[in-house]
Amino acid sequence: MAIAVFIVFGLLAIAGGIGVITFHQPIRSVLSLVVVMLSLSVLFLLLSAQFVFVVQIIVYAGAVMVLFLFVIALLGPARESARGRLRFQTGLSALFAIAFFGLLYAMLQGVQYRQPDHTDMNVFGTVQSIAVGLFTTYLYPFELTSVLLLVAAIGAIYLSRRDES
Amino acid sequence: MSGTLDIGGSQLDASWFLLLAAALFTLGAVGVLVRRNPLIILISIELMLNAVNLTLVTFSRQLENLEGQLFALMTMTVAAAEAVVGLAILVDIFRVRDLEDIDDLSELKG
Numbered sequence: 001m002a003i004a005v006f007i008v009f010g011l012l013a014i015a016g017g018i019g020v021i022t023f024h025q026p027i028r029s030v031l032s033l034v035v036v037m038l039s040l041s042v043l044f045l046l047l048s049a050q051f052v053f054v055v056q057i058i059v060y061a062g063a064v065m066v067l068f069l070f071v072i073a074l075l076g077p078a079r080e081s082a083r084g085r086l087r088f089q090t091g092l093s094a095l096f097a098i099a100f101f102g103l104l105y106a107m108l109q110g111v112q113y114r115q116p117d118h119t120d121m122n123v124f125g126t127v128q129s130i131a132v133g134l135f136t137t138y139l140y141p142f143e144l145t146s147v148l149l150l151v152a153a154i155g156a157i158y159l160s161r162r163d164e165s
Numbered sequence: 166m167s168g169t170l171d172i173g174g175s176q177l178d179a180s181w182f183l184l185l186a187a188a189l190f191t192l193g194a195v196g197v198l199v200r201r202n203p204l205i206i207l208i209s210i211e212l213m214l215n216a217v218n219l220t221l222v223t224f225s226r227q228l229e230n231l232e233g234q235l236f237a238l239m240t241m242t243v244a245a246a247e248a249v250v251g252l253a254i255l256v257d258i259f260r261v262r263d264l265e266d267i268d269d270l271s272e273l274k275g
Contacts, residue, residue, distance in 0.1 A: 002174075006181065010181075014192075021193075021195055021196035029208050036215060037215060043219060043222075044222050046172055046177075047182070047222050047225070059241055059245060064248050067248060068204070068207075068248070071204065075255075089199065100194065101191045104184075105184065105187065113168040113179065116227065124229065125231070125234060133232070133235050134235060145243075149242060159250070160253050160257065
């Protein structure tokens with residue numbers, strides 16, 4: 001059962017990823033990315049990461065993607081010129097992709113896994129266990145991310161203001 | 166130590182998830198290299214960040230250690246901040262100049 005879920009949603013994620021880089025209209029790329037994110041959220045659930053699953057759907061497939069759609073609606077239709085100025089770019093990047101994926105594949109062949117920590121899998125990945133980690137050991141990084149979000153919000157407002165002068 | 170995960174009675178290997186994440190990351194990298202629409206470049210970066218998240222959650226499950234999931238949540242925050250600032254810059258550029266594609270922004274070329 002779990003294997004079938006993995007195969008279906010893994011293939012869906014790959015198909016969405018190919019869609020992201022091949023569609024010529026940005027709106028189709030964004031919708032392909034939504035497919036990738038929803039498939040990945042199912043895989044997160046398969047890996048017993050319930051909280052990450054919910055956050056992935058709400059924050060990514062919800063908020064970030066709506067932001068992208070708004071910007072596409074604001075900018076209008078795509079104006080990507082039909083052919084690039086660098087003709088060797090496509091061939092070179094295909095070569096890079098094959099080399100890079102081959103490197104990762106070769107690395108995965110010899111990977112040695114550490115012995116698991118044997119925590120209680122019944123509460124693994126629940127909101128409670130995540131919250132205990134976030135508000136005790138990782139309190140300082142957690143507070144820093146709130147500063148980061150504040151800086152990003154101020155930066156976005158500053159960048160998108162109208163020039164009155 | 167093998168990376169076999171027992172999920173609902175089925176045996177899955179952690180390397181399958183890692184291979185899927187590697188494939189998605191490669192697709193995102195190719196998108197950044199090949200596409201010249203700045204919006205699609207940003208979308209490809211989001212794809213790569215998602216692939217990294219899958220790696221983090223996979224190792225979190227394999228090690229039965231929650232730190233990977235916590236780190237994935239931090240990555241999502243950074244990705245959201247990056248998308249917001251990147252899109253704001255993009256809208257600002259498009260307001261000032263009429264771009265054909267990203268190659269038009271070459272003033273800093275030496």
